[in-house]
Amino acid sequence: MRPSRPRGGPTMRPCSLAAHDAAPTLNGSCSASSAAHKLMRWRRGLLALALVVLALAVLASHARAGDATFGPVHEVLGETTAPVDLQLADLDGDGDLDLVSTSEDLGRVIWYENVDGQGQLVENTLLHVEDNPAYMGLSVAIADMDGDTDPDVLSSMTTQFSWYENRGLHSGAFGLELPVSPYIPFHCFSLFPADIDGDGDLDVAYGTTVEVGWYQNLDGRGTFGPAIPQATGMFYNRSVVAADLDSDGDLDLLVATYVDRTISWFENGGGGRFGPQQIITDAAYGARCVVAADLDGDLDLDVLCATAQGDRVMWFENRSGLAWFSDARVIGLDVDGATSVVAADLDLDGDLDVLVASAGDDSVSWYENQDGRALFSARRVLLATASRASVVRTGDLDGDGDLDVILGATGDDQILWIENLLLP
Numbered sequence: 001m002r003p004s005r006p007r008g009g010p011t012m013r014p015c016s017l018a019a020h021d022a023a024p025t026l027n028g029s030c031s032a033s034s035a036a037h038k039l040m041r042w043r044r045g046l047l048a049l050a051l052v053v054l055a056l057a058v059l060a061s062h063a064r065a066g067d068a069t070f071g072p073v074h075e076v077l078g079e080t081t082a083p084v085d086l087q088l089a090d091l092d093g094d095g096d097l098d099l100v101s102t103s104e105d106l107g108r109v110i111w112y113e114n115v116d117g118q119g120q121l122v123e124n125t126l127l128h129v130e131d132n133p134a135y136m137g138l139s140v141a142i143a144d145m146d147g148d149t150d151p152d153v154l155s156s157m158t159t160q161f162s163w164y165e166n167r168g169l170h171s172g173a174f175g176l177e178l179p180v181s182p183y184i185p186f187h188c189f190s191l192f193p194a195d196i197d198g199d200g201d202l203d204v205a206y207g208t209t210v211e212v213g214w215y216q217n218l219d220g221r222g223t224f225g226p227a228i229p230q231a232t233g234m235f236y237n238r239s240v241v242a243a244d245l246d247s248d249g250d251l252d253l254l255v256a257t258y259v260d261r262t263i264s265w266f267e268n269g270g271g272g273r274f275g276p277q278q279i280i281t282d283a284a285y286g287a288r289c290v291v292a293a294d295l296d297g298d299l300d301l302d303v304l305c306a307t308a309q310g311d312r313v314m315w316f317e318n319r320s321g322l323a324w325f326s327d328a329r330v331i332g333l334d335v336d337g338a339t340s341v342v343a344a345d346l347d348l349d350g351d352l353d354v355l356v357a358s359a360g361d362d363s364v365s366w367y368e369n370q371d372g373r374a375l376f377s378a379r380r381v382l383l384a385t386a387s388r389a390s391v392v393r394t395g396d397l398d399g400d401g402d403l404d405v406i407l408g409a410t411g412d413d414q415i416l417w418i419e420n421l422l423l424p
Contacts, residue, residue, distance in 0.1 A: 068346055068347035068348070068368070068420070068422045069420075069421045069422070070382050070405065070418045070419065070420055070421060071418070071419045071420075071421040072418075072419050073383060073416055073417070073418050073419075074119060074120075074416065074417050074418075074419065075414060075415070075416055076099065076112055076121040076122075076406075076414075076415035076416065076417065077112075077120075077121065077122045077123060078110060078112055078121075078122065078123025078415075079108075079110070079123065079126075080101065080103070080110070080413055080414060080415050081103045081104075081105035081106075081108060081413045082103045082104040082105045082390075082410040082413060083101045083102070083103050083390065083391065083408030083409070083410065083413075083414075083415050084102060084103060084104050084136075084137060084138065084139075084390050084391060084408065084410065085101065085102050085137070085138070085139050085140045085391050085408070086099060086100070086101050086140070086391050086393050086406060086407075086408055086415065087099070087100050087140050087141055087142045087393065088100075088142075088393060088395040088397075088406065089142040089151045090151070091111055091113075091142075091151055091153075091166065091172045092113060092171060092172030093150065093171065093172070094114075094117070095117065096114040096117040096397075096399055097114055097395045097396065097397055098111060098112060098113050098114050098121070098124075098172070099111065099112040099114070099121050099406070099415070100112075100127075100140050100142060100153050101140065101408065101415060102137030102138070102139065102140040102155050103136075103137050104136045104137060104410065105133075105136075106129050106130045106131075106132075106133060106135065107128060107129065107130040107135045107136055107137040107155075107157045107158070108126065108128065108129050108137060109126070109127040109128040109129075109137060109140060109153065109155045109164075110123055110125070110126050110127065111123075111124050111125050111127060111153065111172070111174075112124060112415075113172070114397065117398075117399050118397075118398045118399065119397035119398040119404065119417060119419070121397070121415075121417075124172065125172075125174060127153060127155075127164050127174055127177070128155060128157075128162070128164075128177060130157065134158065135157050135158045135159070136157065136158050136187075137155060137156075137157055138156045138157065138158070138187060138188060138189050138190075139155065139156045139188065139189060139190050139191050140153065140154065140155045140156075141153075141154040141155075141191050141192065141193050141204075142154070143193035143202050144202065145163050145165075145193065145202055145217065145222040146165060146220070146221045146222040147201060147220045147221060148166075150166040150168075150171075151166055152164060152165050152166050152174075152222070153166070153174065154180070154191055154193060154204065156184075156188035156189070156190075156191050156206070157188075158187055159183055159184050159186075159187075160179065160181070160182065160183065160184060160188075161179070161180045161181045161184055161188050161191065161204075161206065161215075162177045162178060162179050162180060163177075163178050163180060163222060164176075164177055164178065165178065165222065178222065180204065180215055180224045181215065181224070181226075181227060184208060186208040186209035186210055186211065187208060187209045188206055188207070188208050189207050189208065189209070189236070189237060189238045189239070190206065190207040190237065190238060190239050190240040191204050191205065191206050191207075191240070192204065192205040192206075192240050192241055192242050193205075194242035194251050195251065196214050196216070196242060196251055196268070196272045197216060197271050197272035198250055198251075198270070198271060198272075199220075200220065201217045201219075201220035202217055203215060203216050203217045203272070204217075204224070205240050205241075205242045205253055206227070206240060207237030207238065207239065207240035207255060208237060209235065209236055209237075210232055210233060210234065210235060210237075211227075211229050211230075211231065211232045211234070211237070212229070212230050212231045212234060212237050212240060212253065212255050212266070213227050213228050213229040213230045213231075214227075214228050214230065214253075214272065215227055215228065216228065216272065228272070230253065230266055230274050231266070231277055234255070234257045234260055234262075234264075234277070235257065235258070235259035235260055236257060236258035236259045236260075237255055237256070237257050237258075238256050238257070238258045238287065238288050238289065239255070239256040239287070239288065239289045239290045240253060240254070240255050240256075241253070241254040241255075241290055241291065241292050242254075243292035243301050244301065245265055245267075245292065245301055245303075245318065245323040246267060246321070246322050246323040247300060247321040247322065250268040250269075250270055251268055252265055252266060252267050252268045252274075252323070253265060253266040253268070253274065254290055254292055254303065255290065256284065256287035256288060256289060256290035256305055257287060258286055258287055258288065258308075260282070261282060261283060261284050261285045261286065261287060261307075261309075262279055262280075262281065262282050262284060262287065263279075263280045263281050263284045263287060263290055263303060263305050263316070264277045264278060264279045264280055265277075265278050265280065265303075265323065266278070267323070278323075280303060280316055280325045281316065281327075281328055283310075283328070284305055284307050284310065284312075284314075285307050285308075285309040285310035285312075286307045286308035286309030286310060287305060287306075287307050287308075288306055288307060288308045288338060288339050288340070289305060289306045289338070289339065289340050289341045290303065290304070290305045290341075291303070291304040291305070291341055291342065291343050292304075293343035293352050294352065295315055295317075295343065295351075295352055295354075295369065295374040296317060296372075296373045296374040297351055297372045297373055298321075299321070300318045300320075300321030301318055301321075302315055302316060302317055302318045302374075303315060303316040303318070303325060304341060304343055304354065305341065306335070306338035306339070306340065306341035306356055307338055308337050308338055308339060308359075308360075309337075311333065311334070311335055311336055311337065311338065311358075311360070312330060312332065312333055312335070312338070313330075313331040313332040313335055313338060313341060313354060313356050313367070314328045314329060314330045314331055315328075315329050315331060315354075315374065316328060316329065317329065317374070329374070331354055331367050331376045332356070332365075332367060332376075332379050334379050335356055335358040335360075335361070335363070335365065335379070336358050336359075336360030336361035336363075337358050337359040337360025337361070338356055338357070338358045339357050339358060339359050339389065339390050339391065340356065340357040340389075340390065340391045340392045341354065341355065341356045341357075341392075342354070342355040342356075342392055342393060342394055343355075344394040344403050345403065346366055346368075346394070346402075346403055346405075346420065346422075347368060347422060348402060348422060348423070349369075349372075350372065351369040351371075351372035352369055353366055353367060353368050353369045353376075354366060354367045354369070354376065355392055355394065355405060356392065357386070357389040357390065357391060357392040357407055358389060359388040359389055359390060359410075359411075361384070362384060362385060362386050362387050362388065362389055362409070362411070363381055363382075363383065363384045363386065363389060364381075364382045364383045364386055364389055364392055364405060364407050364418070365379045365380060365381045365382060366379075366380050366382060366405075367379060367380070368380070382405060382418055383407070383416070383418060386407055386409040386412070386414075386416065387409050387410070387411025387412040387414075388409060388410045388411035388412075389407055389408070389409050390407075390408045390409065390410045391407065391408040392405060392406070392407045392408075393405075393406050393407070394406070397417055397419075398419060400423050400424065401423045402420040402422040402423045403420055404417055404418060404419055404420045405417060405418040405420070406418075
């Protein structure tokens, strides 16, 4: 809780001026009483000026926030088919954001280069494609898996989980596919690179059809050990996130489980040794996506989720930062078949807004965080023609300092981005 401000102006206490405190006058003389009076007026004037400056700054911030608008819709050029996941990063080291996608159709993994720094995304390299049409791409991530400071690409297929080394220092030239696990008996829906064991390199958390666990990066160079299951018998773990929910300095696991309709977490006791499942809610019908983010500005991580069957976007407050979560607080009940959710400062007012994709109504929408404490606006639709919108992300694609919106639409085989016009 922020400390309350004292009402009224500052309390002025009597003061007596010593000889060295008296300000000189034009005639070179001044009585103590007149000097004190002038000093008091000067202090009051300075305080009034400071209050005016502060008020103008607040008004400017609110005006800027209220002016958040979105403009042209741009199409990403390439052989895009049924995109189900997207990630953004500067793959070639030229200072702008590029894109990686994976698709249901033949498990394609493609990176698209931002060729002009203004958001013109053009297909550069097909990193992976399957011969068997039964194989689908499910998830993609970007992270430095081998410790050489450039971003590598990870992807999960129907039965395989691999990574692709960025070969040259910030060149964007990728090597051959390197299996993390040569065979996964169940669909790997979600992967999340993070330092699970606290040894300074990036491991990978995963969620499959029936299991949640992680792979340890054994040498910091992308050599992985066998899967370390954390929980089995959880059905359709569609989203897994590693985040410090209990503020103890290590990364816990946060999971959205579709069939079980649960949002739950596993406490990391240190070194990747996890405790039992702790259920935040068992009423997340068709849980598709979960995010850890500070929505109410109290410096701990809350939980945000979207449900495909319940058609809800909701959040759970982290009380006291110790992972004691509130009941569900609904942000929106008007999204039909939510598939993806993101927390991002779209209006640049210093707090996190909520962005959601929904396949049932072919839409991408956002909810403004109006007070920085998770008081959200009504739904604002950015695009209502994204056929079976499957995924949404944010990033400054055109380099103008605000966050644009990028999305995948499986029904149209399209990747699109919507320009944020907040900053010119």
